[in-house]
Amino acid sequence: MSVVQTEQLTKKFGxxxxxxxxxxxxxxxxxxxxxxxxxxxxxxxxxxxxxxxxPTSGKGIVSGYDIHKDTEKIKRNxxxxxxxxxxxxDLTVRENIRLYAGIYGIKEKEIAPGTDLLLEELGFLKEKxxxxxxxxxxxxxxxxxxxxxxxxxxxxxxxxxxGGVDPSTRRQFWELIYKAADQGITVFVTTHYMDEAEYCxxxxxxxxxxIEALDSPANLRKNYExxxxxxxxxxxxxxxxxxxx
Amino acid sequence: MNKIIQVQNLYRxxxxxxxxxxxxxDVEEGEIFxxxxxxxxxxxxxxxxxxxxxxxxxxxxxxxxxxxxxxxxxxxxxxxxxxGKFSLYQDLSVEENLQFFATVFNTTIEENYHxxxxxYVQLEPFKKRKAGALSGGMKQKLALCCALIxxxxxxxxxxxxTGVDPVSRKEFxxxxxxxxxxxxxxxxxxxxxxxxxxxxxxxxxxxGAFLKxxxxxxxxxDFALPLxxxxxxxxxxxxxxxxxxxxxxxxxxxxxxxxVAFKDESVSIEELRSYLEKKGHDDLILxxxxxxxxxxxxxxxxxxxxx
Amino acid sequence: MKQFFIFVKKEFYHIFRDTWTMIILLLLPxxxxxxxxxxxxxxxxxxxxxxxxxSKDAATERIISLxxxxxxxxVIYFLDSPEEIHxxxxxxxxxxVIVFSEDFYDNIVHTGEAAIQLLxxxxxxxxxxxxxxxxxxxxxxYQQELLEIFSAPFQIKITPRFLYNPEMRSxxxxxxxxxxMILMLVCAMMTSVSxxxxxxxxxxxxxxxxxxxxxxxxxxxxxxxxxLSCINLVTILLLAVFLLDVPIVxxxxxxxxxxxIYIFVSLALGLLISxxxxxxxxxxxxxxxxxxxxxxxxxGMMFPIENMPVFLQFVxxxxxxxxxxxxxxxxxxxxxxxSSIIRETIVLSIMAVVLISISFKKFKIRLE
Numbered sequence: 077m078s079v080v081q082t083e084q085l086t087k088k089f090g091x092x093x094x095x096x097x098x099x100x101x102x103x104x105x106x107x108x109x110x111x112x113x114x115x116x117x118x119x120x121x122x123x124x125x126x127x128x129x130x131p132t133s134g135k136g137i138v139s140g141y142d143i144h145k146d147t148e149k150i151k152r153n154x155x156x157x158x159x160x161x162x163x164x165x166d167l168t169v170r171e172n173i174r175l176y177a178g179i180y181g182i183k184e185k186e187i188a189p190g191t192d193l194l195l196e197e198l199g200f201l202k203e204k205x206x207x208x209x210x211x212x213x214x215x216x217x218x219x220x221x222x223x224x225x226x227x228x229x230x231x232x233x234x235x236x237x238x239g240g241v242d243p244s245t246r247r248q249f250w251e252l253i254y255k256a257a258d259q260g261i262t263v264f265v266t267t268h269y270m271d272e273a274e275y276c277x278x279x280x281x282x283x284x285x286x287i288e289a290l291d292s293p294a295n296l297r298k299n300y301e302x303x304x305x306x307x308x309x310x311x312x313x314x315x316x317x318x319x320x321x
Numbered sequence: 322m323n324k325i326i327q328v329q330n331l332y333r334x335x336x337x338x339x340x341x342x343x344x345x346x347d348v349e350e351g352e353i354f355x356x357x358x359x360x361x362x363x364x365x366x367x368x369x370x371x372x373x374x375x376x377x378x379x380x381x382x383x384x385x386x387x388x389x390x391x392x393x394x395x396x397x398x399x400x401x402x403x404x405g406k407f408s409l410y411q412d413l414s415v416e417e418n419l420q421f422f423a424t425v426f427n428t429t430i431e432e433n434y435h436x437x438x439x440x441y442v443q444l445e446p447f448k449k450r451k452a453g454a455l456s457g458g459m460k461q462k463l464a465l466c467c468a469l470i471x472x473x474x475x476x477x478x479x480x481x482x483t484g485v486d487p488v489s490r491k492e493f494x495x496x497x498x499x500x501x502x503x504x505x506x507x508x509x510x511x512x513x514x515x516x517x518x519x520x521x522x523x524x525x526x527x528x529g530a531f532l533k534x535x536x537x538x539x540x541x542x543d544f545a546l547p548l549x550x551x552x553x554x555x556x557x558x559x560x561x562x563x564x565x566x567x568x569x570x571x572x573x574x575x576x577x578x579x580x581v582a583f584k585d586e587s588v589s590i591e592e593l594r595s596y597l598e599k600k601g602h603d604d605l606i607l608x609x610x611x612x613x614x615x616x617x618x619x620x621x622x623x624x625x626x627x628x
Numbered sequence: 629m630k631q632f633f634i635f636v637k638k639e640f641y642h643i644f645r646d647t648w649t650m651i652i653l654l655l656l657p658x659x660x661x662x663x664x665x666x667x668x669x670x671x672x673x674x675x676x677x678x679x680x681x682x683s684k685d686a687a688t689e690r691i692i693s694l695x696x697x698x699x700x701x702x703v704i705y706f707l708d709s710p711e712e713i714h715x716x717x718x719x720x721x722x723x724x725v726i727v728f729s730e731d732f733y734d735n736i737v738h739t740g741e742a743a744i745q746l747l748x749x750x751x752x753x754x755x756x757x758x759x760x761x762x763x764x765x766x767x768x769x770y771q772q773e774l775l776e777i778f779s780a781p782f783q784i785k786i787t788p789r790f791l792y793n794p795e796m797r798s799x800x801x802x803x804x805x806x807x808x809m810i811l812m813l814v815c816a817m818m819t820s821v822s823x824x825x826x827x828x829x830x831x832x833x834x835x836x837x838x839x840x841x842x843x844x845x846x847x848x849x850x851x852x853x854x855x856l857s858c859i860n861l862v863t864i865l866l867l868a869v870f871l872l873d874v875p876i877v878x879x880x881x882x883x884x885x886x887x888x889i890y891i892f893v894s895l896a897l898g899l900l901i902s903x904x905x906x907x908x909x910x911x912x913x914x915x916x917x918x919x920x921x922x923x924x925x926x927x928g929m930m931f932p933i934e935n936m937p938v939f940l941q942f943v944x945x946x947x948x949x950x951x952x953x954x955x956x957x958x959x960x961x962x963x964x965x966x967s968s969i970i971r972e973t974i975v976l977s978i979m980a981v982v983l984i985s986i987s988f989k990k991f992k993i994r995l996e
Contacts, residue, residue, distance in 0.1 A: 113486045114457065166645045167638065178634040207645075213360060242359025242527065243514065243615050244622060247573050254557035254574070270487055271515070274576020293577050306487055306515075313488050372837045374995040393993075394839075402837040408830030425838050467834075 078137075079104050079231050079262040080125060085134035087120050094120040096285035097134065102264065102278075104230075107257050109273045109293075110266040111305075112282030113313055118266050119235070121282070125264070126233055127151045139230040152180065155224035155232035155261075163220050165209035169195065172208060173223055180227035194222050214245030221252055225261055232256065234265040238272065250275050270305040279305070281312050288312050323350040325475055325506040326371065331380035333366055333529075340366040341377070342529040348475075348508060353501055355520030356510040357614070363529040364510035365405060368479045371508070372402050385474050398426075401473035405480045407464035411453030415444050415463055418452055419470060426471030436503060437466040440496055458489030465496065469505075476500070478509040482516065494519045514615040525618055532621040537614060544612035544620065546570055549590055550578035552606040553597070562600045566593060573619055578606075580616055667940050668931040672758050675723030675934065678705035678716045683732035687742075691770050695726070700762045713747065717791065718958075718968045723759050723934070724748055736774070740782040750790030751961045752801040755932055760788040792877075792961050799872045804956035805929030807864050808949040811857050811887070812894045812923055817915035819853050819898030824911035833995065842993050850895050857891045877963030883956065886969060889976045890952040896983030897948075903990040923949040951975045 080102040087095040095117045102108045112118040123129040125138050127147035136143035141150045156162070163172050170191060177187045195201040198218055208216060217237065225232050234253075238246050253263050253275070265276070273279045273293055280290040289296055289312060293305055300308045326348035333341040341363045348354045356364050369375040371382055373393035382389045384396045409418050419441075423430050434441075440462050447455065452463060461481060468476060478497075482490040494516060497507060509520070517523045518537050525532040525540075533540060553559040556579070563572045563581055568588030572581045581593070590607050597605055612620075643649050677695060681688050696703040701724070705716055713725055725747040729735065735742040746763055748756040764786055771784050793800045823846070826832035835845055861884070868874040876883065897919065905911035925931060926940060927949040933941055944950050955972035958964045966973075 113488070164638070164642070167641055171638075171641065175634055175638055179631055181631070184630075242362070242512075242622070243619055244573070245359070247619075250574050251557075251560065254560065258555075258557040268486055271576060275574065306491075309487055310491065313486075369833075369995060374833060374836060376994065397837050398839040400837060402834055404830050404833045406830050408834055410831060411829065422834075422838075425835070425840055427839060 077104055078102060079106075080108075080136075080138050080264065082125075082136040083134055085121070085124065085136050086132050087117075087124060087129065088132045093285055095124070095131075098282075098285075098287050099134075100280060100287060100290055102231075102262055104262055105257050105260045106278065107253060107263045107265070107276045109276035109279035110264060110282070111268065111270070111273055111279055111309065112266075114268070116282040117285040118282050122233060122235060122264070122266055125150075126154060126156060153229055153231075155227070155229040157220050157224040157232065157234050157237055159236040163208045163216060163223070166207060168205045168207055169200070169211075169219060170204045172219070173226065176223045177226055182227050190226065194226065198222060214242070214248065217245070217249055218252060221249065221256075225256055229261065231262040231264060234263065236267055237265065238267070238269065246272075270309050273305040273309075281309060283312050324348065325350045325352075325385055326354075326508060327381075327383040328371070329381045331367070331370065331382060332378045333363075333370065333375070334378060335366075339529050341370075344380070344529075344531060346524055346531065346534050348506060350506055351501060351504055352521045353497060353507045353509065353519070355517055355523040356508070356526055357512075357514060357517045357523050357618070358510075358526035359512050361528075362526045364526060365479055366529075367526075368402075368404075368477050368508070368510065372400060372477050373397060399474045401468035401471065401476045403464050403468045403476070403478045403481055405483065407460045407481075409452040409460060409464055409467065412451055414449050414451055415455070416448040418463060419466055422467040423470045428471045430470065433470055433472045436469050436472060436500070439499065440466055457485045458492075461485050461489060461493060462496075465493070469500070472503075473505065476505055476507045476509075478507065480510055480512065482511055482513060490516070514613070514618060517614040523614075525621060527618075527622045532618070540614065540617050541612050544617050546582040546584070546620070547586060547588070548610050548612050548616060549581045549583065549593070550575070550606075550608045550610045551581055551593070551597075552578045552604075553602045554604045555602065558600075559597070559602060562597060562602070563593075566596055568592065571620070575615075578608075580610070582616075582620065663925065667937050668925060669935050670754060670758070670931060671935060672723065672755055672762065672932060673699050673935050674702050675700060675759055676705070676720065677701050677703045678707055678713075678720070678722045678725045679703060680707040680710065680713065680725065680727045682730040683728050685731075685733040687733035687736060687770075687774075688728045690773075691728075691744075691767060692726075694766050694770055695763065698762070698766055700759075701766075717749065717962065718964045721749065721958075723755070724763060726763065736782050736784070737778075740780065741785060742782070743785045743787065746786060746788040748788060748790050749962075750793030750796060750800070751957050752932070753790070753793060753796040753798055754801075756790055756793075757796075764788075792963075797873070799868075799874050800961050801957075802929070803864070803868045803872065803874045804953045804960060805927070807861070807887070807956055808890070808927060808929065808953040809920070809923050810860055810864065811891055811952075812897075812919055812949055813915075814857050814860055815853055815891055815894030816898040816901065816919050817912065818856075819850060819895055820901035820905060820911040820915055821908050822849055822853075823899070823902035824905045824908045828907045836993065836995070842991060843988070846899060846988075846991060850899065853898070854891060854895060857894075858888075861887050861891075874960065875963075876960050878959035878965065882966050882969070883959045886952065886955045886959070886973060886976070889973065889980055890948060892980040893948045893976055893983060896980060896987055899987035900983060900990065903987060903992070922947050926950070927953055929953055948976060948979050951979075 078101040083099050084097045085095060086093065086097050098121060110118050110122065124131050124143055125136060127143060127150035131143060138150050139153045143150060173191045174187055195204055200215060203211065238249055257263050276293065278290065278292050279296065280287050296308050297303065300311055302308050324347045329345050331341050331344040344367060356367065358364060366375065370377050371384055371389060373389050373396050376390065385399055387395045389396060413421065419430055444459060444462055447459065452460065455463065482493055500507065520537065522534065522536050524534040551559065551563065560572065560574060560579055563569060563579060568584050570582040570584045572579055590609065594605060594607055679692055692703055695701040705720065705722060707713065707716060716722060716725065727745040727747065729743040732742045744767060746760055748760055750756050767784055767786060790796055836842065869876060901911055901914050905914055926944040927947050933944050936944065951972040955969040958968050
């Protein structure tokens with residue numbers, strides 16, 4: 077059963093076609109990497125899938141809901157984590173969780189035990205009442221992700237989630253992603269760190285608004301005869317006419 | 322060989338945080354020396370002390386034989402500095418920015434044009450465009466030109482590739498390689514481990530202290546433990562099971578494989594394979610691999626092995 | 629619905645956890661209320677009065693003591709001749725000069741009519757009218773007193789004359805005030821924001837790591853705003869004279885000289901602010917709070933200084949704009965010469981020197 081399904085999905089801004097007739101599917105529990113250079117159209121595409129932007133044409137279904145008609149239902153059934161972590165710095169850990177739980181409509185009595193469980197798993201139960209701004213970068217990231225899946229969505233969208241953190245923290249983050257995927261949550265992640273593409277089950281690479289490649293990292297490396305995703309990307313990006321300058 | 326940068330026992334705190342802790346190292350003339358480490362490790366603090374913008378709490382540092390405290394004016398005339406965020410004048414054009422920096426350094430664009438030509442040709446079509454309207458990669462190139470235009474003795478580049486697309490990153494390092502042939506010494510910091518391989522020597526830094534200073538090759542050779550890459554159908558379950566295996570020193574996800582470091586030579590791959598197969602893992606691929614810079618960093622740093 | 633409340637709760641947290649927001653939301657209204665309700669008012673109290681008494685009899689003495697006893701007036705100066713009137717306005721700026729005609733009491737008794745002339749500083753028409761009204765009320769009070777003793781009808785004829793601003797134009801008053809405000813705004817606020825911007829975008833770092841002496845960097849920031857201020861000064865004066873019909877009765881050269889000194893003071897203030905502000909917003913806020921507000925409320929631009937409590941008067945004297953506006957009014961509206969603004973010139977010059985020295989000292993050659 078596909079959690080995401082698009083058919084000729086397109087978004088135009090005036091004469092400019094940001095997303096050009098893309099079609100693809102993502103299965104349940106899959107870790108799907110959505111790659112592309114800045115300006116290639118991946119952020120625009122993701123916004124359509126999250127119900128934040130209406131497509132110009134084409135079809136799309138996310139978690140069973142139509143991205144044209146059911147944007148509100150989509151928003152309630154997905155998780156979202158953006159580059160800037162989306163946590164309120166001047167609220168405590170507990171308050172942040174409570175806020176987002178409330179927004180997603182989790183029942184009042186489930187919030188407190190759920191919170192404790194989550195914090196214990198992350199290993200920062202002691203920091204329950206610490207203001208988020210005092211947490212180290214890596215912790216904020218992990219917390220942000222956990223908050224995004226607190227309400228057990230079918231799919232979580234991660235918009236450039238890692239950046240500037242040290243290798244071990246980044247790995248811990250990806251281990252959380254593995255765990256979520258293992259529990260059946262589909263993870264849709266955009267990144268421009270090509271080495272992170274290797275963590276994904278399948279990867280799509282967008283160039284000039286179109287999907288130029290879609291396959292597992294291993295297959296892509298074989299087909300493009302490169303020993304890293306970086307090389308694959310490099311080859312595809314060279315063809316790009318749309319210079320992000 | 323002349324040492325263009327000499328640092329001895331540098332310490333620096335910010336409030337309660339020890340930003341730099343007993344930092345000592347030298348950079349030879351004409352070297353590309355990389356400071357590799359994550360955010361918050363202390364790279365920017367070190368750069369600011371060496372470019373005379375900050376004072377260390379204790380210790381000494383010399384750039385081109387000038388003391389960073391007493392002879393800061395001399396140093397400021399001879400170095401090129403590219404701080405993070407590529408500080409440029411957003412509302413001045415490409416041309417105007419370059420002109421400005423050339424004049425500030427008492428030179429002209431023409432005088433040292435040969436240094437920046439290879440980079441500037443890519444910017445030339447946009448020379449009248451305001452710097453604020455350039456893409457990340459273009460800004461980076463412009464900032465580099467502005468730092469080079471006065472032919473500095475040393476270039477200090479603080480995270481020049483952060484936030485820039487992979488294609489531009491690669492081009493940038495090629496440009497740095499060419500600068501080396503002009504006799505310009507380069508001190509560059511980056512959080513990207515893969516860029517470490519492009520430097521002559523690197524220092525791995527974490528929490529204000531150097532973990533190791535060496536050539537990239539030697540660091541990799543010095544990695545003492547046998548390393549193996551493991552791939553399986555269910556990567557998450559694989560991770561858990563691997564960590565429970567007795568002979569394992571550490572196991573980290575590395576994209577499509579997990580890198581497993583054995584405690585010592587006595588543990589064999591075959592042992593690991595049969596253990597995993599008994600746990601029900603399919604499609605196993607196990608390979609012995611050499612350590613990469615990232616493996617070395619993880620090994621040297623204080624990494625928690627969670628889950 | 630639950631979601632709505634949780635958002636509301638969150639917003640409260642944000643507010644309570646941000647000290648600056650709290651201060652602005654809770655303290656500022658209190659401050660403003662106290663200021664306006666108590667300290668600032670357009671009423672006039674303790675107006676200084678100069679008396680030219682051609683009669684010096686029981687009636688005039690009585691009127692003078694009634695004036696002095698009231699809260700509104702302080703009779704301080706006693707003039708001997710009409711020639712001294714202009715001088716007293718120039719030197720001391722009394723709010724009122726009261727002139728009694730000759731044989732005042734005799735005239736009341738025998739002809740039934742005596743005259744008092746009220747000479748008021750018309751630069752600020754509102755205040756002048758108030759003063760005139762208060763004085764008239766007090767004099768009428770005397771008239772009442774006298775009527776109870778004296779049954780024959782009589783009348784004290786009171787003639788108010790508004791000097792310097794015969795048509796009672798409020799623009800006469802506010803133009804010097806606006807000049808003070810705009811020059812402070814352009815110089816201080818803009819200079820400080822510009823330097824803060826360099827710090828914020830990081831270009832200041834690069835400039836410091838260059839052969840340029842830090843002082844040169846500062847100088848280069850200040851020069852454009854200096855020129856802009858001069859242009860602003862000329863523009864305001866042109867508009868004032870030709871559009872608003874505000875005269876420049878006194879010497880234009882003197883006006884420009886004192887304006888230049890004021891500009892230097894404002895530039896120095898801008899530099900000082902920039903040395904403590906690390907971002908543009910902070911520079912803007914400090915300039916706004918610490919400069920604009922005091923200039924508007926405490927410089928005498930809108931509210932007479934004489935009415936303020938002593939503490940605020942002291943604060944008012946620390947504000948450069950107070951001295952500048954006072955000098956500008958004297959030159960522009962009253963047509964007084966340099967001798968009348970010696971005090972203002974000295975004060976502003978000292979301020980300029982002190983502020984420039986402090987900001988040079990505070991300018992950091994390094995980042996912290």
